[in-house]
Amino acid sequence: MKKLVMIGNGMAGVRTIEEILKLSPNQFEITIFGQEPHPNYNRIKLSNILQGDASFEEIIINPLDWYKENNIQLFTGESVNKIDTERKFVTTDQGREVEYDDLIIATGSNSFILPIPGADKMGVTGFRDINDCEMMIKSAEEYKKAVVIGGGLLGLEAARGLLNLGMKVDVVHLMPSLMERQLDPIASSLLKAELESQGMRFLMENETVEIIGDERVAGLRFKDGSFARADLVVMAIGIKSNTSVARDSGIYVNRGIVVNDFMETSAPNVYAVGECAEHREIVYGLVAPLYEQGKVLAERICGKEAAPYEGSVTGTQLKIAGVDLYSAGEIFEDGTTKSIMVYNEFEGIYKRVLIRDNRVVGIVLYGDTKDSTRLFRMLSKKEDITGVSIFESQCSAEGGGGDIASMPNDELVCGCNGVTKGAIVEAIKTQGLTTLDQVSHCTNAGRSCGRCKPMVNDILAYTLGDQFDAAAAQKTSICGCTTISREELIAEIKEKGLSSVKEVMNVLEWNNEEGCTKCRPAINYYLGMIHMDEYKDDRDSRLVNEKMHANIQKDGTYSVVPRMYGGVTTAADLKKIAEVAEKYEVPLVKLTGGQRIGLFGVKKEDLPSMWKELDMPSGYAYGKTLRTVKTCVGAQFCRYGTQDSMSLGIELEKKFERLDTPHKVKMGVSACPRNCSEAGIKDIGFVGIDGGWEIYIAGNGGVDLRAGDLLATVKTEAEVMEMTGAYLQYYRENANYLERTSKWVERVGLEHVKEVLANEETRKALNERMDQTLKKYIEPWNEAIESESIKDKYYAVHTVKAGE
Amino acid sequence: MITTKTMTLAANYSDLPVRAGYAVNINDIEIALFKVTNGRVYAIENHSPHPKGGVLTEGLVSGEYVYCPVYDWKISLVDGKVQAPDTGQVKTFQVEVEGDNVYIII
Numbered sequence A: 001m002k003k004l005v006m007i008g009n010g011m012a013g014v015r016t017i018e019e020i021l022k023l024s025p026n027q028f029e030i031t032i033f034g035q036e037p038h039p040n041y042n043r044i045k046l047s048n049i050l051q052g053d054a055s056f057e058e059i060i061i062n063p064l065d066w067y068k069e070n071n072i073q074l075f076t077g078e079s080v081n082k083i084d085t086e087r088k089f090v091t092t093d094q095g096r097e098v099e100y101d102d103l104i105i106a107t108g109s110n111s112f113i114l115p116i117p118g119a120d121k122m123g124v125t126g127f128r129d130i131n132d133c134e135m136m137i138k139s140a141e142e143y144k145k146a147v148v149i150g151g152g153l154l155g156l157e158a159a160r161g162l163l164n165l166g167m168k169v170d171v172v173h174l175m176p177s178l179m180e181r182q183l184d185p186i187a188s189s190l191l192k193a194e195l196e197s198q199g200m201r202f203l204m205e206n207e208t209v210e211i212i213g214d215e216r217v218a219g220l221r222f223k224d225g226s227f228a229r230a231d232l233v234v235m236a237i238g239i240k241s242n243t244s245v246a247r248d249s250g251i252y253v254n255r256g257i258v259v260n261d262f263m264e265t266s267a268p269n270v271y272a273v274g275e276c277a278e279h280r281e282i283v284y285g286l287v288a289p290l291y292e293q294g295k296v297l298a299e300r301i302c303g304k305e306a307a308p309y310e311g312s313v314t315g316t317q318l319k320i321a322g323v324d325l326y327s328a329g330e331i332f333e334d335g336t337t338k339s340i341m342v343y344n345e346f347e348g349i350y351k352r353v354l355i356r357d358n359r360v361v362g363i364v365l366y367g368d369t370k371d372s373t374r375l376f377r378m379l380s381k382k383e384d385i386t387g388v389s390i391f392e393s394q395c396s397a398e399g400g401g402g403d404i405a406s407m408p409n410d411e412l413v414c415g416c417n418g419v420t421k422g423a424i425v426e427a428i429k430t431q432g433l434t435t436l437d438q439v440s441h442c443t444n445a446g447r448s449c450g451r452c453k454p455m456v457n458d459i460l461a462y463t464l465g466d467q468f469d470a471a472a473a474q475k476t477s478i479c480g481c482t483t484i485s486r487e488e489l490i491a492e493i494k495e496k497g498l499s500s501v502k503e504v505m506n507v508l509e510w511n512n513e514e515g516c517t518k519c520r521p522a523i524n525y526y527l528g529m530i531h532m533d534e535y536k537d538d539r540d541s542r543l544v545n546e547k548m549h550a551n552i553q554k555d556g557t558y559s560v561v562p563r564m565y566g567g568v569t570t571a572a573d574l575k576k577i578a579e580v581a582e583k584y585e586v587p588l589v590k591l592t593g594g595q596r597i598g599l600f601g602v603k604k605e606d607l608p609s610m611w612k613e614l615d616m617p618s619g620y621a622y623g624k625t626l627r628t629v630k631t632c633v634g635a636q637f638c639r640y641g642t643q644d645s646m647s648l649g650i651e652l653e654k655k656f657e658r659l660d661t662p663h664k665v666k667m668g669v670s671a672c673p674r675n676c677s678e679a680g681i682k683d684i685g686f687v688g689i690d691g692g693w694e695i696y697i698a699g700n701g702g703v704d705l706r707a708g709d710l711l712a713t714v715k716t717e718a719e720v721m722e723m724t725g726a727y728l729q730y731y732r733e734n735a736n737y738l739e740r741t742s743k744w745v746e747r748v749g750l751e752h753v754k755e756v757l758a759n760e761e762t763r764k765a766l767n768e769r770m771d772q773t774l775k776k777y778i779e780p781w782n783e784a785i786e787s788e789s790i791k792d793k794y795y796a797v798h799t800v801k802a803g804e
Numbered sequence B: 001m002i003t004t005k006t007m008t009l010a011a012n013y014s015d016l017p018v019r020a021g022y023a024v025n026i027n028d029i030e031i032a033l034f035k036v037t038n039g040r041v042y043a044i045e046n047h048s049p050h051p052k053g054g055v056l057t058e059g060l061v062s063g064e065y066v067y068c069p070v071y072d073w074k075i076s077l078v079d080g081k082v083q084a085p086d087t088g089q090v091k092t093f094q095v096e097v098e099g100d101n102v103y104i105i106i
C-alpha cells in the first residue's frame, strides 16, 4: 500500500481524507499529524462555544473512533517541523521520522497578531482554536473588561461571545464601517446599530499602537494618544497562512503555499490544501472553497481523472443571534454596475444586488436572507437575469413548502459542503431517510456551520410529504433503521410488553426488517434490563466478542482471559494456565491491564476445549459488563492498609460478574488513600479509610481520562454492597446503551445521582431489581462446553459428508 | 470459450444455522455460507474486503446482509457489494440446494 502522510488535522485536511476514503478505501496507509491535542473539530463552531450554545464534545466532527475504524494512524499534540522532499520523509518535534509516497500539507493558518509593543502580555490572545476559547472563558470568570481589535466577522463573533460571558466589550476598528470588505455602508450601519443595542461599544477609526500593563494587560493606547482599559484583548484582525514547515523545507511559498489547479506544490508528490494554500494568488478563509479543493485533491491523489480547481466565489454570513446577514461577490458600484435595492428602514431590512451586463455580481442582504441561496446560484452560475424577478414577491402565502417546490434541483442548499437540493432529495428517496441527522450523515449537508439545517429540514418535509413527522425528524434516533429514540423504545417495550428483538422491530415498524449492528445489540440490552430474569438473551444480536465469549484479535484469532477474582490466584491455578498455554501452543501469555492473565492468539475451534481444561469461569474481558475488580494487597499484608481490600474486591466481583451493563464497568478497591489499585479512575472505586470506605464513581482511565467523584462515605462492607448495587442498577436503567458511567454521570449530573441514591426506599427497590436480574446468569464457557448445539454453531470447523 | 464449472458439495442444509455464518474450505478457498431468515443460502468468500479485515462468518446477519465483525462494514450477501459509505466487494459463489445437499458452483 502507498503511504500517505498529512500534516495538520483540521477541517480541510480531514475532509480531503474522507473524500479519498470514499474514492479508494484500500489504496493508502494513512498517517496524520496534528499539533492540537484533539481529533478534528468544527472550528466554525468555536463562536458557538464562546456564545455558550455548544460544548466541545458537540463540535467534534471526526471522533477518535473514526480514525480507528478507518485505520488511520493519528498523532495528536505532535507537529511536523521538517519535510525532506528528496528522500521523502517528515520529521516531527518529537523526533519521529515517517516516510511518505504522497504528502498533504493542511496546516491552516494562525491568528494575525499585531506586531506592537506589549502584544506578548498575559491576557492577549487570537481567536483560532479551542485553547483561545478556553482562555477567554476563563478570563471572563475573573475579569470584567474586554477589548476586541477588529470589526470583521471573527471580531464581532468573539465580541458577542464575550458579552454572553458577562464581560463589558469594546470593539476597536481601524475603518469607519464594520465588515467593510463584505458590507456596504448602509448594511454596515444597520449592523452597528443592532450590535450596539445588544450592548457592544465601538471605537471606530482607531489604530492600536501599544498594549500596556505589567505582566497582564491593563489597557490599549491608540495612535491619537487616547486610551482604553482592558483585562483581556482579543486580536481578530485577520489570519496568516501557516507556511513555516513548507518554507523551511524549500517548498515555494508566497502568501500561502503556492499550488496549481490540482493542489500540487513545487515539490513532487507534495500537495497543499486549505487555508495554508494559495491558489491563483488567493488564500481562502472559509470552508466551502477549501472543501472543493479537497475534492479535487482527493481525485488527483487517487489517480482519478480530476477536473481542475479553478477558484471559488464565496458567500459570508455572521453567526450572531438577532443578526441575519449575507454577502457575496462585489460590494461597491463602479461605472459599469447597476443596483437593485430594497430598503425597509422600519423593519430593518436592506437588500442590494449589483448587476453588470445582465448578471448578478454582488449581493448584500440584511435582516432577511431567505433569497441568499437563489441569488448566490445566479451569481456563481452567471445566469442571465433579463426578465427574472430578483426579489420574490414579498408576500408568498404558502410557507416553506412552496419555496421548496419552486427551487431548482441544482440550487445550492449547503454552501459549506456544496450540496444541492437535488442531491438531498435523491438521498432521501433512494436511501429512505427520515431525519435531519441521517440526511447530514449521508450528504454532508449541515455538517459545518449549520445554517442550512432549517432549509434541509424543509426539503425533508417537502420530499416526504405526509410521511414527514416533524418531531421525529429533529430528535436523535437509535440508528438509521428507525426514527424512535431510546426513551420511546423503553416506553414502548414496557407499554406493549414486547419481549423479543424481532417483536420490537416488527411492532415498532423498523424500516430495516432485521436491524443493524447499532440497534440489535441495544434492543437486546434494553429487553434484558426491563424483563430482568424473564428475558431469553438473543445471542445472534450480540456483536462478535460477546457472541463468541472471547475477544476477536486483528488476525481473526481469539483471546482467553479467565476470571481471577480480585487479581488473587493460586499456584495450582497458575500451573493449570501454564499447561493449557503449552498444550495449545498459545503464542502470547500476558498479564492484562486488569490484574489477570490473558492467553492471546487462540484458534476459534480450540476455545471450548481450552475452557474445559482450564475449568475456570470466563473473565468477560470482552463484554459490556463488569470486567475486573482490581485490588491492592491491603490490610492482610500492607503496613498502611486500614481495610481488607482483597476480600471486598472478591466479594464485589463474585456478586456482579456477568451482569449486562450499558457499557463495560471496571472497579478498583484500595485499602488506603495511596490507592495502589488506581480506584480513582474506575467506574466505581473504593478507598479504605479509618473506620470505613469512600465510594468514588464515574472515573475513567481510557480515552476520556476522568477522575472519579466521591459519591458517599460508608462504614461497613454491607453498606458498600448496598450502595454499589443501587448505583449500578440506576446506571443500567437510565444510561444509553454504549454510554460509559463517566459520560452518563456528566450528562445527568453528580448531584442528581446523589439525590436519588440518598433515599433508602429507592435504594432498596433498585437492589431488589438488581438481585432479580442477577439470578438469570449462567457461566457461558461452561454452557458452551456442555452444549453440542452451541459448540457446533459457534466454534466448529466443518467437514462435508456426501449426501444421504 | 468454454469454461468448466464444478459443483462441489459444501454442507448439509439441515446443519446450517439460521442467521449465522458457517465456514467451509473448498479447494483452499475459505467460503462462508449464510442461511438467512427466509431460508435461502448464500456463499461468499470468508474474508472482509476491509484492508485489515478478517473472517465474515462471525458477523451479525440482518436480512440479506452481513456486517464485518471487526470493522462493521455492511456487505450484501447477494452480490458481495459493500454498502455506502464504504466501498469494495467480496467474491460471491452460486449456490444450489438439492434435498439436504448444499452445492457451491466454482
Ligand SMILES: Cc1cc2nc3c(=O)[nH]c(=O)nc-3n(C[C@H](O)[C@H](O)[C@H](O)COP(=O)(O)OP(=O)(O)OC[C@H]3O[C@@H](n4cnc5c(N)ncnc54)[C@H](O)[C@@H]3O)c2cc1C
Residues within 6 Å of the ligand: A007, A008, A009, A010, A011, A012, A013, A014, A033, A034, A035, A036, A042, A043, A044, A045, A046, A047, A078, A079, A080, A081, A106, A107, A108, A109, A127, A128, A129, A154, A157, A242, A245, A273, A274, A275, A276, A284, A285, A286, A287, A288, A290, A317, A319, A416, A449
Ligand atoms: C471562530 C471562527 C469562526 C469561523 N466561522 C466560519 C464560518 O462561519 N464559515 C466558514 O466557512 N468558515 C469559518 N471559519 C473558518 C474555518 O474554520 C477555516 O477556514 C477552516 O477551519 C480551515 O481549515 P484548514 O484545515 O485549512 O485549517 P485548520 O482547521 O486550522 O487546521 C489546521 C490544523 O493543522 C495543525 N497544524 C499546523 N501546523 C502543523 C504542523 N506543523 N504539524 C502538525 N499540525 C499542524 C493546526 O494545529 C490545525 O489544527 C471560522 C474560523 C474561526 C476560527
Ligand code: HEM
Residues within 6 Å of the ligand: A551, A561, A592, A593, A594, A595, A596, A598, A619, A620, A621, A627, A628, A630, A666, A667, A701, A702, A703, A704
Ligand atoms: C478492540 C478494542 C479493545 C480490546 C481488544 C481491548 C482489550 C483489553 C483487554 C483484554 C484488557 C484486559 C482486561 C481484563 O483483564 O479484563 C483491557 C484492559 C483495559 N482496556 Fe482495553 N481493549 C479495547 C479497547 C479499549 C478502549 C476503547 C479503552 C478506553 C476507552 C480501553 C481501556 C482499557 C483500560 C483502561 C484497561 C485496563 C483496565 C483496568 O486496569 O482496570 N480498552 N483491554
Ligand code: SF4
Residues within 6 Å of the ligand: A632, A633, A634, A635, A638, A639, A640, A641, A642, A645, A670, A671, A672, A673, A674, A675, A676, A677
Ligand atoms: S492502597 Fe494503601 S493499603 Fe493498599 S497496598 Fe497501597 S499502600 Fe497498601
Ligand code: FES
Residues within 6 Å of the ligand: A413, A414, A415, A416, A417, A445, A446, A447, A448, A449, A450, A451, A452, A453
Ligand atoms: S451551509 Fe454551512 S453546514 Fe450547510
